[in-house]
Each structure stands twice: as structure tokens, then as C-alpha cells.
Amino acid sequence: MSRVILQTHDLTVRFGGHVAVDHVSCAFKTGELTAIVGPNGAGKTTYFNLISGQIPISEGRVELNGRDITRASVSQRCDLGIGRAFQLTNLFPNLTVLENVRLVIQQRAKLGFSFFSMADSHSEITDRALSVLDKVKLFSLKDQAVSALSHGNQRKLEVAMLIALDPAVYMFDEPTAGMSVDEAPVVLDLIAELKAEKDRTILLVEHKMDVIRTLADRIIVLHNGALAADGDPAEVMASDVVQEAYMGKELTDV
Amino acid sequence: MIVKLLSGDTPRSKILGAILLMILVALALAPFLFPGIRSVDTAARICVFILLVASYDLMLGYGGIVSFAHTMFFGMGAYGVALASTHMGRGYDALIVGAVAGAVLAAVVAFLIGLFSLRVRAIFFAMITLAVASAVAVLVSQLSGLTGGEDGLNYQIPRELTPAFKFGGEVMGVKLNGKLLNYYLVFGGSLILFLVLLRIVNSPFGRVLQAIRENDFRAESVGYRVVNYRTAATCISAAVAALAGSLYAIWLRYVGPDTVLSFEIMVDILLMVVIGGMGTMYGAVIGATVLVVAQNYLQELMEVASNSVEGVPLLPQLLDADRWLLWLGILFILSVYFFPTGVVGRLRAGK
Amino acid sequence: MSDPILKLEGVYTDIAQYHILQGVDLEVPRGGVTMLLGRNGVGKTTTLRTVMGHWRAKTGKVLLDGQDITTLPTPQIARAGVGFVPENMGIFSDLTVEENMILAAVSGPIDPARLEWVFSAFPPLKTFWKGHAGNLSGGQKQMLSIARAMVEERRLYLIDEPTKGLAPAIISTMARALRELKEQGASILLVEQNFSVAKALGDSCVVMDDGRVVWSGEMAELATDAGLQERLMGLSMEAHQ
Amino acid sequence: MSAAPKHAPTMAKMSFADKIGPWLPMLLVPAIMVLGLASIPSMSSWLTLTVSGLAMGMMIFIMASGMTLVFGLMDVINFGHGVFISVGAFVGVSVLMVLASMTEAPSLVLNLLAVLLAIIAAAIATGGLGWAFEKVIVKPVYGAHLKQILVTMGGLIVVEQLIVVLWGPEEIYILRPQALQGAITFAGAALEKYRLVAVAVGLVLFLGMRYVLRSTKIGLIVRAGVENGEMVEALGYRLRLVFVGVFVAGSALAGLGGVMWGLYQEVITAHMGQQMMILIFIVVIIGGLGSVEGCFIGALLVGLLQNYIAFIEPKAALISNIALMVAILMWRPQGMIPVVKAK
Amino acid sequence: DIKIAHVYGKTGPFEAYAKQSHDGLMLGLEYATGGTMEINGEKIVVIEKDTQLKPDNGKALLAEAYGDDEVDLAVGPVSSGVALAMLPVAEEYEKILIVEPAVADSITGENWNRYIFRTGRNSSQDAVANAIALGGENVKIATLAQDYAFGRDGVAAFKEALANTGAEIVSEEYVPTDTTDFTAAAERIFNAMKDVDGTKKLFVIWAGGGNPMSKIQAMDPSRFGIEMATGGNILAALAAYKQFPGMEGATYYFYENPKNEINDWLVKTHQERFGTPPDFFTAGGMAAGLAVVEAIKKAGGTDTEALITAMEGMEWDTPKGKMKFRAEDHQALQSMYHFKIKVEDGVDWAIPELVRELTIDDLPIPIRNGK
Numbered sequence A: 001m002s003r004v005i006l007q008t009h010d011l012t013v014r015f016g017g018h019v020a021v022d023h024v025s026c027a028f029k030t031g032e033l034t035a036i037v038g039p040n041g042a043g044k045t046t047y048f049n050l051i052s053g054q055i056p057i058s059e060g061r062v063e064l065n066g067r068d069i070t071r072a073s074v075s076q077r078c079d080l081g082i083g084r085a086f087q088l089t090n091l092f093p094n095l096t097v098l099e100n101v102r103l104v105i106q107q108r109a110k111l112g113f114s115f116f117s118m119a120d121s122h123s124e125i126t127d128r129a130l131s132v133l134d135k136v137k138l139f140s141l142k143d144q145a146v147s148a149l150s151h152g153n154q155r156k157l158e159v160a161m162l163i164a165l166d167p168a169v170y171m172f173d174e175p176t177a178g179m180s181v182d183e184a185p186v187v188l189d190l191i192a193e194l195k196a197e198k199d200r201t202i203l204l205v206e207h208k209m210d211v212i213r214t215l216a217d218r219i220i221v222l223h224n225g226a227l228a229a230d231g232d233p234a235e236v237m238a239s240d241v242v243q244e245a246y247m248g249k250e251l252t253d254v
Numbered sequence B: 001m002i003v004k005l006l007s008g009d010t011p012r013s014k015i016l017g018a019i020l021l022m023i024l025v026a027l028a029l030a031p032f033l034f035p036g037i038r039s040v041d042t043a044a045r046i047c048v049f050i051l052l053v054a055s056y057d058l059m060l061g062y063g064g065i066v067s068f069a070h071t072m073f074f075g076m077g078a079y080g081v082a083l084a085s086t087h088m089g090r091g092y093d094a095l096i097v098g099a100v101a102g103a104v105l106a107a108v109v110a111f112l113i114g115l116f117s118l119r120v121r122a123i124f125f126a127m128i129t130l131a132v133a134s135a136v137a138v139l140v141s142q143l144s145g146l147t148g149g150e151d152g153l154n155y156q157i158p159r160e161l162t163p164a165f166k167f168g169g170e171v172m173g174v175k176l177n178g179k180l181l182n183y184y185l186v187f188g189g190s191l192i193l194f195l196v197l198l199r200i201v202n203s204p205f206g207r208v209l210q211a212i213r214e215n216d217f218r219a220e221s222v223g224y225r226v227v228n229y230r231t232a233a234t235c236i237s238a239a240v241a242a243l244a245g246s247l248y249a250i251w252l253r254y255v256g257p258d259t260v261l262s263f264e265i266m267v268d269i270l271l272m273v274v275i276g277g278m279g280t281m282y283g284a285v286i287g288a289t290v291l292v293v294a295q296n297y298l299q300e301l302m303e304v305a306s307n308s309v310e311g312v313p314l315l316p317q318l319l320d321a322d323r324w325l326l327w328l329g330i331l332f333i334l335s336v337y338f339f340p341t342g343v344v345g346r347l348r349a350g351k
Numbered sequence C: 001m002s003d004p005i006l007k008l009e010g011v012y013t014d015i016a017q018y019h020i021l022q023g024v025d026l027e028v029p030r031g032g033v034t035m036l037l038g039r040n041g042v043g044k045t046t047t048l049r050t051v052m053g054h055w056r057a058k059t060g061k062v063l064l065d066g067q068d069i070t071t072l073p074t075p076q077i078a079r080a081g082v083g084f085v086p087e088n089m090g091i092f093s094d095l096t097v098e099e100n101m102i103l104a105a106v107s108g109p110i111d112p113a114r115l116e117w118v119f120s121a122f123p124p125l126k127t128f129w130k131g132h133a134g135n136l137s138g139g140q141k142q143m144l145s146i147a148r149a150m151v152e153e154r155r156l157y158l159i160d161e162p163t164k165g166l167a168p169a170i171i172s173t174m175a176r177a178l179r180e181l182k183e184q185g186a187s188i189l190l191v192e193q194n195f196s197v198a199k200a201l202g203d204s205c206v207v208m209d210d211g212r213v214v215w216s217g218e219m220a221e222l223a224t225d226a227g228l229q230e231r232l233m234g235l236s237m238e239a240h241q
Numbered sequence D: 001m002s003a004a005p006k007h008a009p010t011m012a013k014m015s016f017a018d019k020i021g022p023w024l025p026m027l028l029v030p031a032i033m034v035l036g037l038a039s040i041p042s043m044s045s046w047l048t049l050t051v052s053g054l055a056m057g058m059m060i061f062i063m064a065s066g067m068t069l070v071f072g073l074m075d076v077i078n079f080g081h082g083v084f085i086s087v088g089a090f091v092g093v094s095v096l097m098v099l100a101s102m103t104e105a106p107s108l109v110l111n112l113l114a115v116l117l118a119i120i121a122a123a124i125a126t127g128g129l130g131w132a133f134e135k136v137i138v139k140p141v142y143g144a145h146l147k148q149i150l151v152t153m154g155g156l157i158v159v160e161q162l163i164v165v166l167w168g169p170e171e172i173y174i175l176r177p178q179a180l181q182g183a184i185t186f187a188g189a190a191l192e193k194y195r196l197v198a199v200a201v202g203l204v205l206f207l208g209m210r211y212v213l214r215s216t217k218i219g220l221i222v223r224a225g226v227e228n229g230e231m232v233e234a235l236g237y238r239l240r241l242v243f244v245g246v247f248v249a250g251s252a253l254a255g256l257g258g259v260m261w262g263l264y265q266e267v268i269t270a271h272m273g274q275q276m277m278i279l280i281f282i283v284v285i286i287g288g289l290g291s292v293e294g295c296f297i298g299a300l301l302v303g304l305l306q307n308y309i310a311f312i313e314p315k316a317a318l319i320s321n322i323a324l325m326v327a328i329l330m331w332r333p334q335g336m337i338p339v340v341k342a343k
Numbered sequence E: 001d002i003k004i005a006h007v008y009g010k011t012g013p014f015e016a017y018a019k020q021s022h023d024g025l026m027l028g029l030e031y032a033t034g035g036t037m038e039i040n041g042e043k044i045v046v047i048e049k050d051t052q053l054k055p056d057n058g059k060a061l062l063a064e065a066y067g068d069d070e071v072d073l074a075v076g077p078v079s080s081g082v083a084l085a086m087l088p089v090a091e092e093y094e095k096i097l098i099v100e101p102a103v104a105d106s107i108t109g110e111n112w113n114r115y116i117f118r119t120g121r122n123s124s125q126d127a128v129a130n131a132i133a134l135g136g137e138n139v140k141i142a143t144l145a146q147d148y149a150f151g152r153d154g155v156a157a158f159k160e161a162l163a164n165t166g167a168e169i170v171s172e173e174y175v176p177t178d179t180t181d182f183t184a185a186a187e188r189i190f191n192a193m194k195d196v197d198g199t200k201k202l203f204v205i206w207a208g209g210g211n212p213m214s215k216i217q218a219m220d221p222s223r224f225g226i227e228m229a230t231g232g233n234i235l236a237a238l239a240a241y242k243q244f245p246g247m248e249g250a251t252y253y254f255y256e257n258p259k260n261e262i263n264d265w266l267v268k269t270h271q272e273r274f275g276t277p278p279d280f281f282t283a284g285g286m287a288a289g290l291a292v293v294e295a296i297k298k299a300g301g302t303d304t305e306a307l308i309t310a311m312e313g314m315e316w317d318t319p320k321g322k323m324k325f326r327a328e329d330h331q332a333l334q335s336m337y338h339f340k341i342k343v344e345d346g347v348d349w350a351i352p353e354l355v356r357e358l359t360i361d362d363l364p365i366p367i368r369n370g371k
């Protein structure tokens, strides 16, 4: 059973005169994986930012489960079930890998304002964190400081933190960028697994076509901030808009 | 048991552990180990400053919040006791009312400042606290009818806490009098509150603070309401600072702007935190001890040094006891140079 | 082939107490694109940073055009004609796009003709010329980072994962730009995860694993030998198109 | 499927508020002047207060200019800035005392020449001191604000004490050069002649700094270097050299400020610079980090407002500067014309 | 031995004053003992303690001096704030503290206790002396002072003393202590005095740095017929008085003014040893030193009660002539000097030439300790 969980109505943001997201109306259903594609600077990340509340909305509304969350703060939206991973890695650099994930789970468990318990005594939280790390194959690095991780591993941790958050709506922003060909599948498999659980809503920004082809139920195309196409993957991919503005000429023709 | 008292946060370095133990013993037995008015006074100051600096470390080292208003909170506690003792007359009720009122006021003011300005950038928060603190200092100086202005207040505390109260004779050559009781009140109070702080920084709350210090943007986006956490940290820190001020006021039986509100004390606190090691709590112990001792005894040391180099050109002038500040300054620089992560950080790294 | 423009001989690099590079031997032939491939965390970035002097080789030598630059200060390495596009892009986000580019033109004002050429590869930079670089989209930042290296002629370019976050259309213009650089006589050492880009651009190729070079040779050889790919990089054809 | 894509990004018309926003700070100074006019009954008082307030602002700007470079651009909080002002004053005043024959002559040219020589000497001395400061004290703590505060505070104490060792603990009183004493009166208003010199120096300095920062890459290199020094070096700039240079320049400017301020106060002490620090911080911060223009406007605002408020309601003068800072930060949390994002 | 502690702010902004004060104290002891530094065969030992101008330090150090070092009495400090913190310590240890040169009235006023004596002048003495020097029929005075307790008390005392002279205060201006720009205050004063008739004077009470005098002078107050006036100051500060030839006021000490043997000796000896004439705080320190010796001699020892008895009402000679500890509040009554500024070439400072010595009898100093 799938129902609409997240909906944007005429969502718009302007930076000075520049309309980065231009009246985008779109609905997302549970159990559905929507890929968002578009040229660089099309407004994909900004669209995410508007949904998760990172930047204030100029016009329009965001609804979650029928509730208007346009004015809600980032952390409130997170509590309501919107979670995201960032395009540019964004972690707690001087804490360990484990601590990074633990912090997320601890917030889920609403333990943040516990002043007098000992943090390390909450073993159920540590256990969950370790199991998440295991899933993304970072278990062996759990005691490393994040700043010492290679780029690819930081990307994996970014994904791990989103999975640890376990929100209703997952937003991945180019999760595999900079990941090597043998590592990327680990993350993609995880996303596929989430999708299989049916009640998750997944939004995925990706530039790699093969990934989109295998994972996406639906594609929306943003172009110059506006919604340029929305529909079945194969159909959208074949359209002129996408071919011309986005794919460019095939690499081999260069 | 000990580990539990320390909230699982052990010194994690043998040398550090040994030093801390030494300081603890020295402070616990100060009146007997170092009899003499001045040395006990120094010990009491060390206790108060350990607590004050630890409370600052909660905010700065763990929360990453730079505030210049810490002496203001310190002062609120001190003036609380002073004013209560002045107006309610000498008595324990005055001490308690003063201390509680001071702590509550400090927390409320911290809350208001936090609500207003913790949203802005760190450096601006620092400037706003500086502004508020100096406005309060002006206020204290202006309301001289109430606060004694620049001259401060002298007041009476319960007789049992003053040298005039004698019980028993002497133990190990130390007179058993109210001053001794007063010292142990300061020592005990500081110790308990320090352990409480240690517990707080090792709680889930403490971890969140660290995360916010690292990356507040990210903390917000995994669902922590950053402003609330920062405000809470500021309030706790302010309240504890106020309690430290109350202890100081009980010990000194005098408060005045130079003693509890001046910017110099703020600088001392910063220095103690950094020399000791930020974000470690134990750094407060080391930093406060080193600095208070230096401030009190460097001059004497230099007197000796200066006399021993008499006849050498310029050196005696530089070593003149009146130039102690010069050497304290050099000490500042050297300590930041050689202990970039503080003494505690250094000891832990080299374990 | 003539002598290489860049040569690493037995380079060991430590970061803190970790031994990251463990004897890297590598040659970048003059006037070609050399791909540096390998899994995550094997030391590709560290290799580039060691050449730039951000990390220092503990033992071993780095030779640029025969000159030993192992211990040269970073600015001098750069001025010896090395352009660098770091993995994290190194954008100055407080500065505008224009100011980023002005800084990148070390030897004087920007040559307008060359700038036009850069714009033709990365049109968005022209659009956001006066905007703060920190506000650019991820891909636009990547473009700026590459554009900065291209704005003046260099002998050698070290480029770390330039295509991450770029849309396919831009990837192909970028690839064209890199080819033009090569035609101008520059040499390029390129770290890349996108194998089809590597295949299309690379002349020769070096594969690293665990802090060492484990294979080097012609790109064409690797591109056609699936077994070799599988062995060196865990790459399998089905994971890729 | 919707319309075929075009390549230019969508642009909307900017609202009036968006357009005027960047210019608002420039309007603040005249706005405050008009407000002052409205609330001060006597025209001649208003004139006196306004002119001398602007001149005082210039003097504050001169002292703060070095801070703008060092704190604003390099992101180094130099608490020792104040002591550079003091050193500048002591060196400058010593030079002036040696040149007594020139300062006591009733010749404007000779007087100004003496002041110029004093300024040069002071700038050389503080510049040199700044060089040593950077090498020894500041270099290890780039990027760490708190440590900067502490080490520079240490440096401050050391230098302050050295002043006492060299010049003795007494305050030194001096008189301004003959031709710069007294005031000129016009339209019932009086303006100290010396303030005119300050205005001239301040303007020259302002234009000079603007010119250097706009027409060379130095400002860019420093700002970029603070964010990512490694990358600046990888582009081929010797960042260390630039940083040292800017720090030295900032220190020399403090020295200049010291001479100007010492001659204004006519009494110098080792603490004199330190006493100005809060005001200098306020000016730099409300101006917006790294902005010479902001610093300039901020200084003028402070100068004017101080005078107006002290005239209208002396009690409020106690906190007028602080109130100004809080108000501006509430309006623009980054300061009026931020060039660099504050951390 | 006779042990004396000198507890004072050796380091910090008042360093210069502190040095004078200590030199004076030592010179006083030397003069009074004829150079032997002994009283009745007992050696005088002076222990120095540095409060760093911090009241809490002052308290601790004084306690240490009385308790650990077991001194017989203590002298100091420079700053009033520190002094006020120290007063209860003397009471607690039941030992004498001779306050010199802190000036706050409340030291011998509301915060006084019987162990406190003061050789230094108090603010009232300054205020009353200046009122006498400036006052007169048809004199209209504006005051400018720092906006905190010291400044306000000073003006209040001045005003009170002025009441008997026929002069009138027309405007009181207070500015923050850290004020550097006095344009606004001056403008307010000018506006207030512009249309007043009579002899118009602007009296400035200012402690510490900042220098309102010459800045206001630069705005040409004579346009409105206003003359500047202020009290005396240390020699270094008198340099700035060169702009005010003919200005009148009252001062605590200037080395040429008192004519007596002790002062002659002081000026000569100081000149020999330090190469400069003695200053404000040298004279004060010396007066304290002389008082100590005189009191111990008179009491026949160092017993506190005996000392108190001896000192109450004690008269002794100082560089400023005769001083007398008033029995009620232990304040030393002393002469002040009405001066007129003379500028001479080749002298580093302006000379406050003596107009009239205001003796103890000329100066009605109120008793403020409620006794």
C-alpha cells in the first residue's frame, strides 16, 4: 500500500534575483524510490535543503503526512521523519567513527538531555551503532577519528549516519560520488535493501545513469530550478530534454 | 567506586593521575601541610578557581561557546552572598539564600543571553557577552548605594566560620578555629560540584555538546536543537560559576568589582583552561593550581632570583620582583607554545 | 618515449603515526594523460599531496622534469609549473568566483582569451562570476576547482577525482578540455573512479593498492583486459555498464 | 513533458529592499547626523559635536585600521594590538621630545614634519615589534582564536612591562606641537586644530588601504589563506610571507595610531592602548570583519554617537557604545559590511 | 625587632605612586630614627607586600602580615578599594593599620574601626581646601567629575564646603571614567554657563588617566568667560598645567611650598638619592613613617592598645608641618596649600606657587564615622 507522505507545493527559493528552485510541486509516496536528476546547478541540492529546512523558503509549502511543515526548524523536521545525507561530506571530524553514529542513535532515543547518566552505559545504543557500521563495512575503522578517513570512507559514513537515523523519508545526495567501483555497490545495495522494506520513501540525487536505471521507480528532472520532467525512468531518460541538457553527447563521441 | 565517582572519566595517564592525586591530597590537607594564613588562603582560592574554571570548561571546552561573561556569573554568586549577609544579617540562612539567589539569577541571565544571541556566530556571541558583562560591571559601580560601588562590600558571616570561633586546641600545631571549618566548606563544596560537572560532561548531554562544538550544522540536521543545548550548557555553567562565587564570598568576607567582576579574572580563567587543557575537566584542576600558585608566589621567587644576580647589568632589573608580570607573560606564551593541547592533552598523548 | 615529466622513486609517506605510502614508484610520461586508479583509501590522494609538498615523503624522491622537488616548499613546486585540483576542491568560499580565478592566475592578470576557453568548458562559471563561490552547487564548485588549474598554462596537472558530482554533459565538456590541455603539451596525472572516463581519457595508467603501485602500463591494455581489472580493482563488468 | 530547457538560470527582479540593502550602512552616518540635529536644540552645539565627533571617529579608525587587517582579514585576534598603540605613542613621543626645537617653533610646516618623523619612527618600531610578535608568538596559533587571545595577552603583558622597564612607570605628559594647540572657532562652534590633522591622516589612510586592498591580490591571498592555506600555497603564493607582511603592516598602523592618540591625550601610559581595545573591537566588529569601509563607517558612528549621547543624556553615555554594537549585530549579525564570514 | 608591613600596590597602574609612597616611608623612618633605623635599641624591619591592586590580595596579604609574619603594625595601601577591603582585617587581628595614601572618606568614615589611622588626606580635605581656594562672593562654579562614587562624593563634599563661601554651583557634569572625548560635557557646561553673570569657574575633579583639562581648554572656554580650576597633582602631571598660567586651586603637597626643617631635609635628600624632588606620595609616605616612630616612642612599645592611646590626638611633625590624629576618627588633620600656577622656562612642570597655607584651623573637616 503506498500513500503520499511528502509533498511540495510551488516550492520556490530566490537568492537575490536568482530563482534556484522555481515553483516545484511534487508528491512522493511511501515505498517509492525517486531519482532526481538534472544538470549541475539545477537546484537539486537546494530542493533538498528546502525540504529538510536548511534554508528558508521564499514561496510555497512543504507537507509531511498532510501536515504543513514549512515553518518547522531543521531539527523538528528531523524528528518528524525527514533525514538526509549531504553531498559534500559533513561529519563530526574529531570524534571517532563510532561516536558519529552513536550520536545519531542517541538523538533518536531522545537521550540528549540526560545529564546524569553515563553516556557509555547505554549499551543498546552502542550495539545499534556497531551494527550500522557493520552494514556499511566500516566496523574495522570504528575507533578512527573521522578526519583521518579517506574520502571514500567518509562518504560511506555519511550514508551510515542517515541509515542510523532511520527516518521515514531518506534523502541521498549523490551518495556514491568519489566511491570506488568496488565500494559503490555496498552503498547501492543498502539503498536497494531499504527500498525493499516498502514503507520507506527514498529520494536520490545521482549523476550515474546506470545506478538510476537499476534503482529508480520514478525520475524527476530539474532544470534551472523548475520541474522539467516527471515519470517512468525509461521514458524520461529517453526524452529530448534529458538527452540534450543533461546527458550531453555520449562520452565516447568526444 | 572511584571510577564511578569520576563518572568513568579517568585521567588516562599515569603521570596525570599522580599529579591530580597530589593536588587532591595537598588541598585536602592544606591547613595541616602548609599552615600559615597565606598558604591556606591560596589553597582556598585554588579550590574556588578549579570549580570556576571547570564550569567554564563545560561551556568552552565541551560546548565550544566562547563567553566573556563568566566573571559576571561568578560575581552574581559572590554578590548574592554579600548582599544577603549585609541585609539579612549574619547567618547561615543568609548564605544559603544568597547562594541560591545568585545561582538562579545567573542561570536566568544566561538563559536570556543564550536565547538572544546563541544563534549568532561564535565570535559575536563572545562580543555580546563581553558587552553584557561590562554593562553589569558599570551597573555595579553605579548602584554604589546597594553594591558599595568600586569599594565593594565587607560583611559578616556566621561566627562558626570565622577565626574568632575556636573549638578544641591545636592539632599538629594548627589551631582549630572557624577559619578551618570555612576552608573545608570551600574545599568540600568545590569537590562535590566538580564531580557533578564531571558527570555532566560524560553524560549523553556532554556528548551532544561535543558534537555541537565540532559541527553544529550537522548536529542540527540529525535532530538536536542546537540552541537549546547551548543554552542549557550556558545555564548550568553559569549556575556553577555563581556557586563558586558564593564560596569565594564566604571565604573572603569581602566582594568588590576588582575581586569578582574584573576582566582580569576572565583572562585568568581563560588562561587556566587553556594551560590545563580544554575539554578535559582535569585541565581546570591543573591550570587553576599552576596559575594561582604562580600569581601568589612568583614574586617571592623572583626576589630571590634578583638578589642572586645582583651586579649583572639589566638582569636584576628584569628579575626585579616588581617585574613579575613580565615573567608571568612569558610563562603564558611558553605554556601555549609547549602545551598546545594543554598539560592534560600533553600528558595523555605521551602516555 | 622521452624522460618522464614526473617521477616518484620509492616514496614512503607517513601521516601521524600511520605509514600510508609504502614505496611508491611512478612515472608520468611527458605530454600524456596518466590515470591513477585504485580502491578507496589506497593512497591516491596521499600520492598527489606528497608531490605537492602538503605531506612530505619520509624517504624516496620526487622528481619534476628531472629536478628534485622532494623538499621544495609548496609554493615553489606550484611555480615550477604544477597545477593542482585537490580532492576536496579547495574552493575559497568567502571569495567570489572571479576572485578565486584571479588568485589562480598567479603570474598576472587573467588572459581573456584563455578565460573564454575555460568558460566554454564550464558555462555556469560565467553566469555566477560575481557570486560567492561558497554558494555554488556541488558540481559548480568542482568546475571552479578545475577551471582554476586551467586558467594558466602549466607543465603538469595533478587532478584528484574531477568528475565526482558532475553531470554527464559537463563530464564530456571537461574531458574535451583536458584533451585540449594535452594538445597544448601539458601532462596530466588524473585520479578517477569513473572507469569509462578513465578509459576514454587515459593514455597510460597506474594502479595502486595498499600504499604501493601494483600495476602500470598502457590504458588500452587495462581497458580491454577484464580479468586484469577484476584483479586490480575489484571491478566487474556487471557493476558497470 | 514540459517545455524545452534553456540554459540561462531563471532570474527574477530583485526587490527594492534587496537592492538598497548593501548601501544602507553608508546612509547611517548622515542619518545619525540628522537625528542629532533634530534632538540638539542649539545649532552651534550640534556643529561642534558633529565635527569633533567625526574627527574622533577618524582617530578611532586610525587605531582600529591595523586591527581590521589583522583580525578582519587574517582572523587573528591580537589582544596585543593595544600595546602596539602604546609602544607607538612612547616611541613617537620620545622622538618629539628630541625634536623639541621643531615642535616648539610656531611653524605649522616644522610641526607637521616633526609629527611625521615621529610617526615614521613609531611605525618602524611597532612594525619591527610586530614582526617579532608574528614569528615568536602568533605563528603557532593561526586558526585557534582562543590561543591567540592568550598568547597575545601574554605578549601584551611582556611588552607593557618592557615599556615600564625602558621608560619608567610614570605617565609622561607632553604638549602638542605649537601650531596644533588650541582650537579654531567658527559659527559659534569650536574645533581643536589637532582633530583636523586626525581627519587628514584618517582620510589618507582610508583611501590608501582601500587602494591597496582593491588593486593588489594581497587582500585576496590573505582571506583565501585563512580559509585554506594549503590551497593558496598550492597555487604558488608564499603565504607565510604575506601573513608576516600583513601582520607587520597592521602593527605599524597601530604605531601610527599610537602617535596620533598620544598627541590627542597629551599623556601617555603603558596601558593607554589597552584601554582603547574594547572600543576598537566594537568598531571592527560592527563594521563587519575584514572591511575597511565598514570599519571606517563604524568608527564615525561611534565617534558621533558618543558625542550626541553624552550631550543629550550623559548617563546613557556609559553604555552607548555597547548598545550600538548590540543594535547593529541584531540588525546584521555579521556586521555592516562583512567581507569575511565570522567563525 | 619592630616589624612593619608595607602592604601596597607595587605593580599595576599605580606603580609610580607606589614607589613614591615606599621611598617616603623609608625616608620617614630614617629621619625619625636619626638614620639608625632603631627605636629604643630595637631594629625596625619593613616587610613589603604587593597587593597588585587587588582587594582580595590586600586582604590576604594583610592577614598574612599580622598572622604569619607577626608584624606590629601595617602601612598602606594606595587604592581606596583595596584599603576598604583591608579594614576589617585590622579589626580581626586587633592590630593597627595606618592608611596611606588611599583617600576615600569612608575609610575614616562609615567603614572605620578603631584600629585604623590615616596619615594621608581624605577627599573632604581636598574638597574643603579647594572650596576655600576657589570660593568667594559672586563666584559661579561648574563641576566636572567622573561618574562613580569617588567623583560624586568629591563633588558633594566640595559643594558642602562651598556653601559658606558665597559661591554657587550652577552645573554638575559627570562623565564615565573612561571618557576620552570631553566635547559633549564641555558643550553642556558652556551652554549652562553662557548666560550666567559673575566670575565663572569650571572645577575639575579627576583621578587617574585621561586629561580633561587641556581638552576643554582647547575648546576655548574663555569665549564664555570661564576659567579652569582644579586641585594639585603629582609633578609629572603638573607638566600639563603649563597651559593654565594663573590658575588657582588647592594642593596636598608641592615640594617648594612647606617651609620647615623636615621638608628641607626631604627635598635635599631626595634630590641626592633619586635626582628628583620629592612628590605627593613621598611626602605622604614620610609622614606615615614619622608617625610610626613617634607613636612607638610615645607608647613605649608596640602593644596595640598602648599605641592607640598614644596615637589618638597625637601631634607630630612632617614635611607638611604639624599633623594631628583626630581622636574621633583617627584622621590626620593637616595643612593644604592654596596655589596659583606660574609657568617658568626650563622647568619641566608648571609651578603651583603658594598663595596661602590653609592650616588645620582653616579647614573644617566633617567627622563622618558617626562618633
Ligand SMILES: Nc1ncnc2c1ncn2[C@@H]1O[C@H](COP(=O)(O)OP(=O)(O)OP(=O)(O)O)[C@@H](O)[C@H]1O
Binding pocket: A015, A018, A020, A038, A039, A040, A041, A042, A043, A044, A045, A046, A047, A087, C128, C135, C136, C137, C138, C139, C140, C165, C167, D009
Ligand atoms: N546560498 C545560496 N546563495 C546563492 N545561490 C545559491 C545558494 N545555494 C545555491 N545557490 C545556487 O543555486 C543553484 C542550484 O544549486 P544546487 O546546489 O541546488 O544545485 P544542484 O542541482 O545540487 O547541482 P549539483 O549537481 O552541481 O550539485 C546554483 O546555481 C547555485 O549557485
Ligand SMILES: Nc1ncnc2c1ncn2[C@@H]1O[C@H](COP(=O)(O)OP(=O)(O)OP(=O)(O)O)[C@@H](O)[C@H]1O
Binding pocket: A147, A148, A149, A150, A151, A152, A153, A178, A180, C015, C016, C018, C020, C038, C039, C040, C041, C042, C043, C044, C045, C046, C047, C087
Ligand atoms: N589525516 C590523516 N590521518 C591519518 N590517516 C589518514 C589521514 N588522511 C588519510 N589517511 C589514511 O590514509 C590512507 C590513504 O588515504 P588517501 O586519501 O590517500 O586514499 P585515496 O586513495 O585517495 O582514497 P579515496 O579514493 O577514498 O579518496 C587511508 O587509509 C586514510 O585513512
Ligand SMILES: [Mg+2]
Binding pocket: A044, A045, A046, A087, A173, C137, C138, C139
Ligand atoms: Mg547538489
Ligand SMILES: [Mg+2]
Binding pocket: A150, A151, A152, C044, C045, C046, C087, C160
Ligand atoms: Mg582520494
